[in-house]
Amino acid sequence: xxxxxxxxxxxxxxxxxxxxxxxxxxxxxxxxxxxxxxxxxxxxxxxxxxxxxxxxxxxxxxxxxxxxxxxxxxxxxxxxxxxxxxxxxxxxxxxxxxxxxxxxxxxxxxxxxxxxxxxxxxxxxxxxxxxxxxxxxxxxxxxxxxxxxxxxxxxxxxxxxxxxxxxxxxxxxxxxxxxxxxxxxxxxxxxxxxxxxxxxxxxxxxxxxxxxxxxxxxxxxxxxxxxxxxxxxxxxxxxxxxxxxxxxxxxxxxxxxxxxxxxxxxxxxxxxxxxxxxxxxxxxxxxxxxxxxxxxxxxxxxxxxxxxxxxxxxxxxxxxxxxxxxxxxxxxxxxxxxxxxxxxxxxxxxxxxxxxxxxxxxxxxxxxxxxxxxxxxxxxxxxxxxxxxxxxxxxxxxxxxxxxxxxxxxxxxxxxxxxxxxxxxxxxxxxxxxxxxxxxxxxxxxxxxxxxxxxxxxxxxxxxxxxxxxxxxxxxxxxxxxxxxxxxxxxxxxxxxxxxxxxxxxxxxxxxxxxxxxxxxxxxxxxxxxx
Amino acid sequence: xxxxxxxxxxxxxxxxxxxxxxxxxxxxxxxxxxxxxxxxxxxxxxxxxxxxxxxxxxxxxxxxxxxxxxxxxxxxxxxxxxxxxxxxxxxxxxxxxxxxxxxxxxxxxxxxxxxxxxxxxxxxxxxxxxxxxxxxxxxxxx
Numbered sequence: 001x002x003x004x005x006x007x008x009x010x011x012x013x014x015x016x017x018x019x020x021x022x023x024x025x026x027x028x029x030x031x032x033x034x035x036x037x038x039x040x041x042x043x044x045x046x047x048x049x050x051x052x053x054x055x056x057x058x059x060x061x062x063x064x065x066x067x068x069x070x071x072x073x074x075x076x077x078x079x080x081x082x083x084x085x086x087x088x089x090x091x092x093x094x095x096x097x098x099x100x101x102x103x104x105x106x107x108x109x110x111x112x113x114x115x116x117x118x119x120x121x122x123x124x125x126x127x128x129x130x131x132x133x134x135x136x137x138x139x140x141x142x143x144x145x146x147x148x149x150x151x152x153x154x155x156x157x158x159x160x161x162x163x164x165x166x167x168x169x170x171x172x173x174x175x176x177x178x179x180x181x182x183x184x185x186x187x188x189x190x191x192x193x194x195x196x197x198x199x200x201x202x203x204x205x206x207x208x209x210x211x212x213x214x215x216x217x218x219x220x221x222x223x224x225x226x227x228x229x230x231x232x233x234x235x236x237x238x239x240x241x242x243x244x245x246x247x248x249x250x251x252x253x254x255x256x257x258x259x260x261x262x263x264x265x266x267x268x269x270x271x272x273x274x275x276x277x278x279x280x281x282x283x284x285x286x287x288x289x290x291x292x293x294x295x296x297x298x299x300x301x302x303x304x305x306x307x308x309x310x311x312x313x314x315x316x317x318x319x320x321x322x323x324x325x326x327x328x329x330x331x332x333x334x335x336x337x338x339x340x341x342x343x344x345x346x347x348x349x350x351x352x353x354x355x356x357x358x359x360x361x362x363x364x365x366x367x368x369x370x371x372x373x374x375x376x377x378x379x380x381x382x383x384x385x386x387x388x389x390x391x392x393x394x395x396x397x398x399x400x401x402x403x404x405x406x407x408x409x410x411x412x413x414x415x416x417x418x419x420x421x422x423x424x425x426x427x428x429x430x431x432x433x434x435x436x437x438x439x440x441x442x443x444x445x446x447x448x449x450x451x452x453x454x455x456x457x458x459x460x461x462x463x464x465x466x467x468x469x470x471x472x473x474x475x476x477x478x479x480x481x482x483x484x485x486x487x488x489x490x491x492x493x494x495x496x497x498x499x500x501x502x503x504x505x506x507x508x509x510x511x512x513x514x515x516x517x518x519x520x521x522x523x524x525x526x527x528x529x530x531x
Numbered sequence: 532x533x534x535x536x537x538x539x540x541x542x543x544x545x546x547x548x549x550x551x552x553x554x555x556x557x558x559x560x561x562x563x564x565x566x567x568x569x570x571x572x573x574x575x576x577x578x579x580x581x582x583x584x585x586x587x588x589x590x591x592x593x594x595x596x597x598x599x600x601x602x603x604x605x606x607x608x609x610x611x612x613x614x615x616x617x618x619x620x621x622x623x624x625x626x627x628x629x630x631x632x633x634x635x636x637x638x639x640x641x642x643x644x645x646x647x648x649x650x651x652x653x654x655x656x657x658x659x660x661x662x663x664x665x666x667x668x669x670x671x672x673x
Contacts, residue, residue, distance in 0.1 A: 308648075312648060313543075318652075454665050
């Protein structure tokens with residue numbers, strides 16, 4: 001039995017598909033997040049590098065160029081009034097340097113990076129901090145452990161990475177130019193008339209530097225990586241799904257096969273059980289039959305002894321009377337004694353025939369190939385020898401063969417032939433034909449005579465024990481012969497019947513095997529022993 | 532030394548009488564000892580029981596019925612053939628049975644002859660005559 005209906009299969013397909021989609025979405029989201037984080041981290045590193053490179057230039061200006069310049073000035077090699085932002089202002093220099101850097105990038109086909117130094121109190125208004133930058137300056141001053149700030153911003157639909165660092169902490173030496181106005185170099189004072197950039201204090205961050213870089217390429221990279229990983233994942237998922245399906249199919253089929261196998265084993269077991277039961281029953285029957293046969297045996301034995309012994313007494317003493325007291329008996333008494341003796345003889349024959357019938361229908365059938373022609377010749381010759389006064393014209397077909405028990409089949413032939421002899425005994429030209437009809441299947445044997453025959457009206461009584469169709473005075477007999485013959489033929493699986501007309505002879509037909517359709521059950525060569 | 536005794540082992544008095552009559556009719560005048568069952572026959576042959584005081588006179592021939600009280604004919608035959616004193620005695624089975632089985636068993640146990648008692652007394656008498664001539668006159672003993 002199939003445990004899965006098609007509907008079940010469909011619903012399970014959709015369940016699995018939806019679970020797959022959900023898992024895929026979660027994995028895609030995770031992949032996207034991780035990849036973006038990684039890519040942005042890389043972008044941040046690049047910006048940080050650039051920023052640190054800029055800081056290197058700031059440091060160089062402040063810690064190498066400025067002391068060199070002050071040394072030259074102190075030795076009077078440059079005038080006190082000299083000041084040029086192109087040489088002194090690190091913000092100016094780095095901003096300009098960054099402009100050149102962008103030009104180089106542009107030439108190389110790379111997007112420009114926006115750079116700004118922002119201060120709340122700048123000397124040059126281009127460096128003026130917007131409110132966010134001002135907030136960041138305050139933030140870095142308030143949280144000295146924070147070294148940078150980053151944020152992804154969207155401007156005109158394009159995403160940018162915004163990266164900011166506090167500018168170099170204002171040192172004592174910086175106050176030369178950023179302290180009080182009157183302390184600053186004269187050239188500087190002359191160049192910047194306002195208060196911007198003055199009155200600063202040491203130990204604070206007075207500015208931030210920031211770079212803003214477009215993230216277009218990075219996002220493209222994220223999408224490509226995510227797509228690649230996701231398609232890989234989908235392929236794996238697909239493989240896993242079909243593998244599972246395959247596994248499930250195999251499992252279902254295996255289970256089905258196991259069940260089929262189980263059912264077959266059960267059926268076989270039942271069949272075996274049935275066979276055992278049948279065998280047991282056959283054995284029981286066989287034992288019962290054997291017992292019944294044994295009982296019959298002992299019954300026949302008793303009959304043979306116990307019925308015959310008194311009969312012998314009657315016969316013997318009747319004769320003794322006749323012989324020893326004949327002078328005291330009149331003719332009537334002698335006639336009575338003769339009748340007694342005749343009765344004894346008949347009863348003796350009857351007992352003998354009964355015993356013969358019982359014996360012939362018991363015991364095993366030992367089937368073998370038989371030569372019926374020879375048997376018939378022997379029987380007829382023997383009869384002829386014993387009844388020289390009754391001449392019979394025998395016609396015996398050659399090459400008549402049969403399969404059967406030799407003793408029993410001989411008894412059949414003997415009975416039928418002797419019957420034919422008996423009923424032709426009053427014919428002057430007695431003829432008996434023993435033949436075979438091989439055109440019939442199974443082949444039919446027949447014994448045909450031209451004797452007294454019988455009325456077909458009584459044909460059904462022919463084979464019944466003690467039923468006689470003729471007066472005993474006409475044809476003597478016990479009425480058991482044909483009953484015995486029929487029993488023997490039935491035991492061989494054959495049939496016997498007769499056709500006749502009164503005073504026009506009789507023909508007895510018999511077969512020795514079963515009807516053709518049942519023929520398979522008997523051994524083809526006839527060598528098989530049957531019970 | 533063997534006497535000319537016939538041992539008739541027969542339980543049926545009618546058969547006993549008829550057998551005796553047949554013997555007389557055929558002028559067989561030997562002494563006939565009658566045992567009415569198997570045990571009595573054994574007692575006679577080995578001088579025991581009722582025959583303990585009498586001298587043993589082994590019979591010239593034993594006429595043995597098969598259907599007997601106590602020991603049946605087969606058992607008697609077996610005992611006779613098992614003992615060196617009696618094993619050469621001629622034993623003729625004289626029975627009503629004409630079963631193959633009985634005949635086969637009798638001969639295989641060592642019977643010398645097997646005769647079915649016919650119902651017809653004339654035939655019976657003839658059989659007795661012939662066995663008398665054979666076993667009492669013609670046969671040479673070991």
